[in-house]
Amino acid sequence: MKHVGATLLALGLAAAAGAQSPPAPSGASTCIDCHVALDDSRISPPAKAFPGDVHARAGLTCASCHGGDPKAEDQDAAHDARKGFRGKPSPGQIPSLCGDCHADAARMRQFDPKLRVDQLSEYRTSGHGKALAKGDTAVATCASCHGAHGVLPVKDSRSPVHPTRVAQTCNRCHGDAALMTAHKLPSDVYAKYTRSVHFEALTKKGDLSAPVCNSCHGNHGAAPPQVGSVANVCGTCHATFAEQFRASPHQNAFAELGLPGCVTCHENHEIGHPVDAFLSDGAQSKCTSCHEAGSAGARAAAQMYDDLQELERETREARLALRHEAEAGMEVSKVEFELARADEALTKARADVHLAQPAVVRRATAEGLEIARTGKAAAARVRGERAFRRKGLFLSLGLIFVAITALVAKIRTLDRRHG
Amino acid sequence: MSEATGSSSAESERRPAPHASVLDWARDRIGWEDFAHLATKKTVPIHRYTVFYYLGGMALFLFLVQVVTGILLLLYYRPSASEAFESVQYVMAEVPFGWLIRSIHSWGANLFVAVVFLHLISTFFLKAYRAPREMTWISGAILLFLTMGFGFSGYLLPWNTLSYFATKVGTDVPAQIPGIGPLLSRILRGGSDVTGATLSRFYGIHVAILPAVTTLVLGVHLFLVQKQGMSVPLLVEKKNGRSMPFVPDFLLRDMVGWLTAVGLLAALSAFFPWELGRKADPFSPAPAGIRPEWYFLWMFQGLKYLPAEIAGVPGETLGVFFFGALALVFLAVPLLDRKSSAGRASPWWNRLAIVAILGAALLTVLAFRPPPGAHR
Numbered sequence: 001m002k003h004v005g006a007t008l009l010a011l012g013l014a015a016a017a018g019a020q021s022p023p024a025p026s027g028a029s030t031c032i033d034c035h036v037a038l039d040d041s042r043i044s045p046p047a048k049a050f051p052g053d054v055h056a057r058a059g060l061t062c063a064s065c066h067g068g069d070p071k072a073e074d075q076d077a078a079h080d081a082r083k084g085f086r087g088k089p090s091p092g093q094i095p096s097l098c099g100d101c102h103a104d105a106a107r108m109r110q111f112d113p114k115l116r117v118d119q120l121s122e123y124r125t126s127g128h129g130k131a132l133a134k135g136d137t138a139v140a141t142c143a144s145c146h147g148a149h150g151v152l153p154v155k156d157s158r159s160p161v162h163p164t165r166v167a168q169t170c171n172r173c174h175g176d177a178a179l180m181t182a183h184k185l186p187s188d189v190y191a192k193y194t195r196s197v198h199f200e201a202l203t204k205k206g207d208l209s210a211p212v213c214n215s216c217h218g219n220h221g222a223a224p225p226q227v228g229s230v231a232n233v234c235g236t237c238h239a240t241f242a243e244q245f246r247a248s249p250h251q252n253a254f255a256e257l258g259l260p261g262c263v264t265c266h267e268n269h270e271i272g273h274p275v276d277a278f279l280s281d282g283a284q285s286k287c288t289s290c291h292e293a294g295s296a297g298a299r300a301a302a303q304m305y306d307d308l309q310e311l312e313r314e315t316r317e318a319r320l321a322l323r324h325e326a327e328a329g330m331e332v333s334k335v336e337f338e339l340a341r342a343d344e345a346l347t348k349a350r351a352d353v354h355l356a357q358p359a360v361v362r363r364a365t366a367e368g369l370e371i372a373r374t375g376k377a378a379a380a381r382v383r384g385e386r387a388f389r390r391k392g393l394f395l396s397l398g399l400i401f402v403a404i405t406a407l408v409a410k411i412r413t414l415d416r417r418h419g
Numbered sequence: 420m421s422e423a424t425g426s427s428s429a430e431s432e433r434r435p436a437p438h439a440s441v442l443d444w445a446r447d448r449i450g451w452e453d454f455a456h457l458a459t460k461k462t463v464p465i466h467r468y469t470v471f472y473y474l475g476g477m478a479l480f481l482f483l484v485q486v487v488t489g490i491l492l493l494l495y496y497r498p499s500a501s502e503a504f505e506s507v508q509y510v511m512a513e514v515p516f517g518w519l520i521r522s523i524h525s526w527g528a529n530l531f532v533a534v535v536f537l538h539l540i541s542t543f544f545l546k547a548y549r550a551p552r553e554m555t556w557i558s559g560a561i562l563l564f565l566t567m568g569f570g571f572s573g574y575l576l577p578w579n580t581l582s583y584f585a586t587k588v589g590t591d592v593p594a595q596i597p598g599i600g601p602l603l604s605r606i607l608r609g610g611s612d613v614t615g616a617t618l619s620r621f622y623g624i625h626v627a628i629l630p631a632v633t634t635l636v637l638g639v640h641l642f643l644v645q646k647q648g649m650s651v652p653l654l655v656e657k658k659n660g661r662s663m664p665f666v667p668d669f670l671l672r673d674m675v676g677w678l679t680a681v682g683l684l685a686a687l688s689a690f691f692p693w694e695l696g697r698k699a700d701p702f703s704p705a706p707a708g709i710r711p712e713w714y715f716l717w718m719f720q721g722l723k724y725l726p727a728e729i730a731g732v733p734g735e736t737l738g739v740f741f742f743g744a745l746a747l748v749f750l751a752v753p754l755l756d757r758k759s760s761a762g763r764a765s766p767w768w769n770r771l772a773i774v775a776i777l778g779a780a781l782l783t784v785l786a787f788r789p790p791p792g793a794h795r
Contacts, residue, residue, distance in 0.1 A: 329692040331511035331518065389518075393689035400682045404675050411671050418663070 029070040030078060031062040049150035058111050065089070065097060092132060094141040095123050122221035129221075131183075138179060140222075145169055161219070163208045167193055170213045192270035211237065231261030238262075244354035257290075276312065279305035279353065303358040307365040308349055314372035315342040321379030330386055335378040342371040461645070461665035466655040468545055474538040475644070476673040477680065481531040482637070484684070485569075488524040489626065496576070498622035500615030503578035504698040511695055522688030528570060530684065532714050535566050543752070543772055547650035550760040553753035555647065558640040560750045565633045570712050572625040578618060583699030584709045586621075587613045592722070595735040614701070653762065710786060717779040718742055720786035745775075 035047030050056050055064070063070040067084030069077055079085045089097050099120035101107050108115045119142075123129040128139040145161050152159035160169040171190035173179055180187035193199050193213075201210035216225060216233050225233040231251075235242025245251060245261055254261060260268075265278060265286040277284040279301045281293060291297030318339055322332045345368025352360045446452065463472060495514055497506040510517035539559060542548060548556035575586045590613060594604035609616030651660060663669055711719055721742075725734030748755070758765040 329690070329694065331508060331692070331695055333695065333697070334508055334512060389689045393685055396685050397682050400678050400685075404678050407671050407675050407678070411668070411675075414668050414671070418668070 029061050029063070030073050031066075031068075031070050034075070034078075035062075046149035049147075053149055053151045054153055055151060091137045091139075091141050092135075094143055095120055095129065095132070098142045119220040122218070125223070126218065126221045127223045138182070140173060144173070145219075161214075163210075163212050164202065166212045166214060167199070189269050192267075196267075196269060196271040197273055198271060225260075230263055234262040240351055241354045244351065248354060248356040250356050274350075276305055276308045276350070279308070300356065300358045304353055304361045307358070307362050308346070308353075311342070311346050311349060311365040311368045311372065314369055314376065315339065315346060318342070318372045318375035318379060321376055321383075325379055325382045325386065328386060330382045332378065332382055335375055338371065339375045342368040342375065344368075345371065457645070458666045459664065461648070462662040463649055463665055463669040464651050464655075465661040465663055466651065468541075468652050468655065471538075471541040471545060472649055472669070473673060473676050474534055474541055477676050478531065478534045478538050479637075479641075480673075480677045481527055481534055481680065482633075484527045484680075485524060485531060486630070488520050488527065491520045492524055493626060496622075498576070498619050500578060500618055500699075503576060503618060504695075507577045507695060511692070518692050519685075519688050522691075522693045523684045525693035526684050526687045526691075528573060529713070530680065532566055532570055532712075535563055536714070539563055540772075540776065544769065545650070545652040546756075546759040546765070547652070548753040548759070549650075549653075549756070549762075550753070552643070552647055552650055553760075555640060555643040556753045557750055558636050558643065560752075561636050562633065562640060564746070565629055565636065567714060569625060569629050569633075570714060572621040572629065574712055575613075575618060575621045576625065577695060578699050579696035580699050580703070580706060581696055581709065583613060583701065584705045585711045586617065587705075588709060588719070589711055589715070590617070592735075592739060595733065595739045597736060600736075600739075612701070653759070653764065656762075708789065713783060716786040717782035720782040 032047045032050060035043050038044050047062075050062065061070050062068075063084075066088075067086045068079050069083045069085075072078040072080075077083075079087070086093075102115075103117050103120040105117045108117050123142075124133065128141070131139045132141065145166075147160060154161050156162060157164060159165065167190060174185070175187055175190050177187040198211045201207040202212065214222065215236075217223060231242045231245050235245075241262070251261075254264065266272075266274065275284060278286040281288050281298065281302065287298060287301035291301060319336070322336050322339065326332050326336065345364055349361050349364035349368065352364050355361075463469065492510065495506055495510045495517065497503060507521065510521050512518075514520075542556065542559065571586075571589060574582045576582075590604055590607045593607060594600045596603060605611065607617070607620070608614070609620045710716060718738075722735055722738045725738045727734055729737050752768070753760070756765050756768050759768070
């Protein structure tokens with residue numbers, strides 16, 4: 001009776017998982033029946049979670065990982081070491097245990113030919129894997145991120161490794177000050193990340209392609225990018241900037257100074273919105289941390305800053321002037337549309353800053369300035385046209401008034417004549 | 420030879436003398452004395468409601484303004500989904516005084532509709548539709564429908580976002596008629612949706628079909644007005660009224676009104692040039708606050724208040740039938756109001772009209788309220 005109840009509970013849980021609830025593990029298994037029924041917070045939750053696990057959907061059973069006899073009704077028989085029972089694997093055993101299947105191309109092909117099988121080898125190159133190999137068990141293994149019994153596909157938004165949740169998952173350990181101090185690592189990385197443009201893109205704009213921890217550090221082979229490879233990592237998304245940086249004098253200079261490419265100016269986890277003032281000698285300056293005032297580098301930065309500021313100001317003024325005319329009822333939509341090309345030139349000029357060649361930036365800003373000034377001239381022309389219309393109107397109204405006066409005079413004459 | 424000379428001299432006597440003025444020459448061929456006689460014979464009654472007579476002339480003047488400015492716009496307008504907006508943009512920004520012509524056309528259209536409404540309202544309350552002027556009223560009512568048709572078809576022509584989506588809503592309305600409704604909507608649109616085909620169709624309706632029909636109906640209307648003379652309201656009919664000659668006394672007064680209208684249109688165009696908006700994008704979602712021109716708003720708002728279903732019939736279908744019935748009653752007022760035709764007062768008709776006008780005005784005001792959640 002107890003078994004029937006436990007089975008019904010398991011079925012109920014599976015049904016509650018939704019219309020697409022997974023099929024029950026193939027073959028009769030007494031593991032879940034017993035473990036669900038046990039009133040033990042260590043034992044029953046895994047059994048309850050397993051029917052929704054991606055492995056259960058693929059037909060695997062408890063015995064696939066834990067060994068033993070899933071058909072035996074007696075605990076001793078089920079947990080018989082002679083039948084391969086290995087119980088709960090230790091952290092050190094987990095990567096190999098998962099790798100038994102996930103590193104076996106022939107085996108994985110049976111489930112999904114597209115699935116990668118290099119996770120274990122990647123893991124061994126990771127900071128986590130290397131530490132584990134040295135006997136440090138307080139590091140992440142497969143189950144730390146994916147879970148053990150309720151493993152979900154990465155695309156499932158409930159999965160702890162889904163893009164929207166992966167940063168919080170990493171933060172479970174990397175936000176633990178005691179653990180991180182023991183490993184000589186910072187524990188404020190997540191807090192910094194939440195202030196970044198990447199987090200903003202992910203959470204406010206819902207952009208699932210926005211970078212999360214594993215986008216830069218790798219997932220199974222997670223490790224900090226090396227100084228020389230930072231530009232490559234950022235360049236996977238910011239390809240143009242990376243290319244420009246490589247063509248800039250900064251590439252070799254940074255390498256000589258041991259400075260990482262992009263993060264020297266943009267930070268790593270707390271990447272804010274870039275501003276032109278990075279090039280200035282003000283509080284937000286980035287250039288002055290290396291280039292002394294009056295040096296060639298500082299002068300180059302100042303010129304680029306001035307050029308960008310000028311284009312930004314001219315475009316803004318042109319837009320304001322045109323908007324003012326549009327609000328006064330004048331037709332300027334075509335010129336306003338053209339002004340978008342000045343914005344594009346500004347964007348291009350800002351990108352060209354990564355080349356650190358003021359002449360290139362000036363070429364881009366000059367193009368934009370011409371468009372912005374054409375816009376301003378158009379706004380001035382339209383303002384003149386508006387004034388002309390007003391004058392024309394008052395002149396016309398004057399003439400109309402004279403004509404009406406003449407008509408009224410004529411009407412009065414007629415009225416007098418007709419009595 | 421002498422005979423030939425004699426015949427030639429007789430012919431030269433019949434021909435106008437060489438020194439006769441060009442006007443005399445033309446008069447002999449056209450004979451406009453008949454028209455001049457008609458004009459001098461026409462008189463306008465003088466009483467305390469005479470001012471309402473000017474509304475008819477004002478409507479006619481504004482119609483002519485629409486014709487002239489419309490023809491000028493035709494020189495640049497291109498009736499296709501890919502070029503319509505750009506051609507109007509070109510008229511507004513590049514063509515010398517194009518902005519003035521388009522703004523006068525747009526403001527004039529609204530003023531024209533307003534004057535036509537006022538003309539009909541005054542005609543109604545002064546009972547000018549009573550026998551024998553039933554046909555004048557009916558032709559006038561048809562002219563009002565045609566005017567609204569001009570407004571509806573012209574609204575789409577700039578092919579901007581507001582006009583596009585308002586036309587989508589407007590052309591959905593006939594689809595509510597059971598049976599032929601969907602077909603009617605399809606015919607109006609030239610397809611299942613508002614597309615470039617609808618634009619060319621509306622263009623044809625606006626610049627060819629409606630002007631042709633309007634000219635015909637307007638001709639009948641003016642002929643009847645001329646034939647039957649100005650109606651004198653019941654209230655002043657029995658008094659021995661004075662009158663003034665139409666030419667030049669009334670015409671000069673008319674001209675004062677027309678010149679004032681020109682001044683008003685010029686001022687509106689200079690200070691508030693008619694907005695062009697953004698080009699229609701059929702793939703973008705409809706912006707908030709989509710609504711038709713103000714003279715359709717009362718119907719638009721009325722349809723909104725109807726429940727989805729009334730006694731098993733879709734609410735909008737009933738609404739369309741109601742407005743259709745209202746139009747028929749409006750058209751047949753002279754035939755239904757027997758008391759006025761018999762020369763007696765018809766206060767119930769007046770009360771009904773006041774309720775209808777106030778109701779339409781209230782619905783119009785309600786429709787102008789910003790949609791819930793809109794930024795103010």
